[in-house]
Amino acid sequence: MSSERTAAGKRIEALRRELREHDYRYYVLAQPEISDAEYDRLLKELADLEERYPEFRAPDSPTQRVGGAPTREFPSVRHAVPMLSLANTYGEEEVLEFDRRVRSGLKGEGIRYVCELKFDGIAVSLIYRTGMLTRGATRGDGDEGDDITENLKTIRSIPLRLRGANSGWNDVEVRGEVFMAREDFEKMNAERARVGEKTFVNPRNSTAGTLKLQDPKLVARRPLQFSAYYLRAENKNLKSHFENLQTLRDLGFPVSRHTQRRDNIREVIGYWREWENKRESLPYDIDGIVVKVDSLAQQKKLGAIAKSPRWAIAFKFAARKRETILRNILLQVGRVGTITPVADLEPVFVGGTTVSRATLHNEDYIKELDIRPGDVVIVEKGGDVIPKVSGVVREKRKHGSKPFRMPDRCPECGSKISRPRDEANYYCENTECPAQIKARIEHFAHRGAMDIEGLGEAVVDQLVSLGFIRNYADLYELQARREELLGLERWGQKSVQNLLDAIEESKKNPLARVLFALGIRHVGASMAQLLARSFTIEAVIKASREELEQIEGVGPEIAESIVRFFQDSHNRDIVRRLAKSGLRFKEEGRRRSRSSAVSEKTFVLTGTLSTMTREEAKGKIEALGGHVTSSVSKKTDYVVVGSDAGSKLEKAKALGVQTLEEEEFLKLLNR
Ligand code: IVH
Numbered sequence: 242m243s244s245e246r247t248a249a250g251k252r253i254e255a256l257r258r259e260l261r262e263h264d265y266r267y268y269v270l271a272q273p274e275i276s277d278a279e280y281d282r283l284l285k286e287l288a289d290l291e292e293r294y295p296e297f298r299a300p301d302s303p304t305q306r307v308g309g310a311p312t313r314e315f316p317s318v319r320h321a322v323p324m325l326s327l328a329n330t331y332g333e334e335e336v337l338e339f340d341r342r343v344r345s346g347l348k349g350e351g352i353r354y355v356c357e358l359k360f361d362g363i364a365v366s367l368i369y370r371t372g373m374l375t376r377g378a379t380r381g382d383g384d385e386g387d388d389i390t391e392n393l394k395t396i397r398s399i400p401l402r403l404r405g406a407n408s409g410w411n412d413v414e415v416r417g418e419v420f421m422a423r424e425d426f427e428k429m430n431a432e433r434a435r436v437g438e439k440t441f442v443n444p445r446n447s448t449a450g451t452l453k454l455q456d457p458k459l460v461a462r463r464p465l466q467f468s469a470y471y472l473r474a475e476n477k478n479l480k481s482h483f484e485n486l487q488t489l490r491d492l493g494f495p496v497s498r499h500t501q502r503r504d505n506i507r508e509v510i511g512y513w514r515e516w517e518n519k520r521e522s523l524p525y526d527i528d529g530i531v532v533k534v535d536s537l538a539q540q541k542k543l544g545a546i547a548k549s550p551r552w553a554i555a556f557k558f559a560a561r562k563r564e565t566i567l568r569n570i571l572l573q574v575g576r577v578g579t580i581t582p583v584a585d586l587e588p589v590f591v592g593g594t595t596v597s598r599a600t601l602h603n604e605d606y607i608k609e610l611d612i613r614p615g616d617v618v619i620v621e622k623g624g625d626v627i628p629k630v631s632g633v634v635r636e637k638r639k640h641g642s643k644p645f646r647m648p649d650r651c652p653e654c655g656s657k658i659s660r661p662r663d664e665a666n667y668y669c670e671n672t673e674c675p676a677q678i679k680a681r682i683e684h685f686a687h688r689g690a691m692d693i694e695g696l697g698e699a700v701v702d703q704l705v706s707l708g709f710i711r712n713y714a715d716l717y718e719l720q721a722r723r724e725e726l727l728g729l730e731r732w733g734q735k736s737v738q739n740l741l742d743a744i745e746e747s748k749k750n751p752l753a754r755v756l757f758a759l760g761i762r763h764v765g766a767s768m769a770q771l772l773a774r775s776f777t778i779e780a781v782i783k784a785s786r787e788e789l790e791q792i793e794g795v796g797p798e799i800a801e802s803i804v805r806f807f808q809d810s811h812n813r814d815i816v817r818r819l820a821k822s823g824l825r826f827k828e829e830g831r832r833r834s835r836s837s838a839v840s841e842k843t844f845v846l847t848g849t850l851s852t853m854t855r856e857e858a859k860g861k862i863e864a865l866g867g868h869v870t871s872s873v874s875k876k877t878d879y880v881v882v883g884s885d886a887g888s889k890l891e892k893a894k895a896l897g898v899q900t901l902e903e904e905e906f907l908k909l910l911n912r
Contacts, residue, residue: 249290253297256287260303261402261493268398268495301373301401308395308457315387315455320366322473324380324416326548327531327555333510336532339554340506343534346543346551353535355483356512357470357500359555361445361526362420363452365393365467369413372403379452383548392452393419395461398468404493409476415494417469421448422524425464444526466525469494482535502535509556515851517558522849522885529557564634565589567618570601570645572652574676576684576760578669580651580658582607584618584630592622599628603665604647613642651676672811678712679705681760685713689766690758691747695740703729713758714815716744717822748823752778755824759816762802767863768794772803774841778826782807782816793843793876794868838912840866845873847890848883850903855883861910873898881906 263280267273288304291297299305330336343352366386368376377393379386393399396419403410421429426444433440441447451463472485472492479485483502490496499516503509513530520527534540534552543551566587573581582601589596599620601607610633612618617637622628651658651669653676660667669677679701686696693716704710707729709722719726719741726737750758756778757769764772772781775792781803789800806812820826844862846855846869853861858881859869873880873892880893880900893900901909 246294249294250297253287253290253294253302256283256290257299257302259283260287261400261404264303264397264400265404265493269490269493271498303401305401306395306397306461308459308461309391311456311458312391313455315389317381317385318376318378318388319385320378320381320383321414323548324364324366324383324386325545325550326380326383327553328549329529329555329557331557331559336510336513336554336556337506339532340509342551343543347539350539352505352539353483354503354506354509355486355500355533355535356503356509357531357533358497358516358523358527359529359531359557360418360420360468361528362418363445363448364416365389365419365452367393367399367415367417369403369410369415371411374399374401389452391457392454392460395457396465396467398466398495400493404491410474410492412475413492414471414473415469415489415492416471417467417494419448419452419465419467420444420525421451421464422466423526424524429464467495469496470500470531479537482533482537482540485537511851513556513558518851518854519849519884520558527558528560529555531555559591559593561592562619562621562631563589563591564617565620567612567614567616567630569614570607570612572648574651574653574669574674574680576677576680577762578672578674578677580667580669582645584612584620586618586620586630589620591620591628594622596620596622596628599630601630604660604667605665607645611644613638613645615639615642653677673711675705682710682713682716684760685716685758686747687758690754691750692754693740693747694743695736696743700740703731712815714818714822717748717819717824719744748825750825752825752827755819755826756781759806759812761806763799764803767859767868768799770863770866771795771868778816778820782813794870838909842867842878843876844869845871845877845880845889845893846883847880848886850881850883850906852903852907858906865910879906879909 260280260283263273263275263283284303287302291302291304330339364380366378366380367374368378374390374394376388377390377399378388381387394401403413421444423444426441426447429447430440441450447463448465451460451465454460469489470486472479472489479488483500486496486500501512503512509530509532516527516530532554534543540550540552545551567584568587569585571583571585573583575581582603584599584601586597586599601612606612610630612630612633615638617634618630619632619634620628621631647658647660647667649658650656651671651674654669654671654674656669656671656674658667658669671677679698682696682701682705683698685691686693686701696716701710709719709726710716723737723741726732726740727734751773753766753770753773756764756772757766771792771794776784784803786797786800786804789795789803790797807816839862844867846858849855850858862869870877873889873896875896875898877893877896877898880889880898882890882893882900882902890900892898
């Protein structure tokens with residue numbers, strides 16, 4: 242052998258070792274040491290050398306990832322151990338049931354569970370012989386799958402040879418999920434659209450389609466990733482799934498950093514809740530979690546029924562997106578005359594509830610997405626989000642559908658409607674529009690406002706239509722018309738008395754509730770509390786914009802809206818009548834409300850909390866007399882920091898505002 246060739250052989254070996262190490266740092270440790278350009282330079286040097294000295298070519302060389310020759314058909318291969326699938330569960334009850342079955346199968350033995358993310362991708366099996374990747378296959382029917390070795394070799398996060406493999410790792414099977422990150426998927430789709438190729442529906446379909454390609458060179462160009470979740474090794478005494486995952490990392494496989502071992506099913510449910518809230522923060526899609534019994538001996542004892550193991554289960558999240566038919570676009574008239582388009586949907590189960598109405602925001606939104614009655618639409622519902630129509634499935638549009646047009650008259654009273662400049666909404670200009678009157682009274686009686694039991698939508702509708710009430714001051718004068726009420730359809734002694742009692746009882750509500758119930762634009766429940774703490778109602782009525790803006794949390798828009806409301810003589814008249822009826826217009830014991838560590842304090846919430854939603858946290862703070870605002874300022878007392886907190890945390894640090902971790906926040910609430 243010439244010395245030149247010997248040197249080339251050595252260099253080739255060194256380059257391969259170096260490239261493998263970089264792959265490992267990049268894909269497993271997520272700590273790359275060199276730039277992509279530098280990596281490509283090393284790879285090119287290796288490829289050139291292998292070109293010059295073909296005798297050194299090797300199937301596990303990093304150069305082999307660019308994709309080999311096309312195949313016409315994938316050979317079928319048999320899995321040594323069947324690839325099972327998981328039973329699905331959707332609710333806590335079913336998961337508790339799973340736990341009971343596991344425990345009864347193990348009769349009092351201690352159990353630990355491993356919680357993993359359930360990747361929304363494609364399961365594959367990888368076989369390593371004497372440390373080298375020799376076969377990669379799809380799951381197929383669980384017993385037999387397709388041999389897609391050449392395609393899988395193009396995935397850079399799948400090691401072509403086991404890391405540090407020497408002693409005894411001869412016969413190894415690794416299973417895991419191939420998937421695509423959302424952003425990579427979108428980039429790829431945009432590029433396909435640009436060159437006129439067909440686009441994929443979602444990352445999972447795109448992954449499945451890619452793995453089926455017969456030309457590995459095409460596969461090599463698609464952004465596929467791999468995450469391992471199963472190890473089988475002959476002649477190794479493996480004991481725990483969780484430990485196997487660590488071994489997989491050591492062998493050079495990417496394994497999710499979010500996998501955790503939990504001591505009981507309650508904690509498993511906690512993990513599920515946490516990820517139900519946080520799933521959006523991941524760069525790829527997950528559709529639930531997978532719960533596995535940790536001990537391999539226990540797994541064996543539990544065994545499998547049909548195609549599913551008894552020792553593992555998929556605990557899925559409710560789909561947050563579903564397709565359904567948009568039956569019609571309704572127009573809802575709100576209490577200040579705002580006309581909001583609402584989707585009337587074929588009922589669909591999404592995000593944990595059945596949805597038949599969803600917001601369409603405003604005219605511009607409908608136009609932008611070109612949403613038409615009769616369309617198949619996508620309905621989305623996140624954790625605490627109101628359902629919304631987020632898109633149209635154009636391919637399913639029926640012939641003859643027409644774009645939506647806003648009418649020029651109020652659907653309720655027929656008066657002209659108009660859209661002020663710089664606003665997205667249309668308004669019905671008739672303040673006596675029955676729909677507005679009803680909406681105002683419904684709001685007034687609502688649980689969060691005056692909480693008048695028995696005064697729901699149907700009753701308000703009846704009383705307004707028959708002319709008994711035209712505004713909420715009329716409610717407190719109903720007492721005098723009890724005989725007339727008794728003559729109405731559906732009303733008897735008892736129901737009339739209950740309603741009148743509930744109205745009477747509502748007079749005891751504190752000022753903050755009254756202020757909220759008035760329905761002043763921009764004055765929500767917590768703003769009403771702020772106002773009530775600072776002013777009596779007479780003072781609010783007389784307050785100038787400037788005086789109102791003195792209150793922390795009151796901006797120019799809110800101040801303007803309050804002033805406008807009380808400038809209206811009709812509103813002033815109603816308020817006067819409410820006062821005469823005996824509603825509370827002064828805050829008793831003002832500023833002496835039960836003081837807690839939270840009361841009177843201003844909070845900003847950022848990031849995701851694991852024990853509650855932000856909406857829940859807000860409710861708790863407000864119940865204790867604190868306020869929640871959306872942006873951090875010097876007047877902010879605390880910034881509550883959940884996981885994946887963003888710029889608000891930085892702002893808090895910059896301004897020296899005290900930050901609270903979730904645990905500290907919980908302590909404060911309980912103090
Ligand atoms: S374990 C018996 N772990 O879910 C064990 N599967 O129905 C079965 N999946 O085909 C596989 N993430 O495509 C496992 N962390 C995870 C997973 C996972 C996603 C998929 C996989 C499998 C299906 C099971």
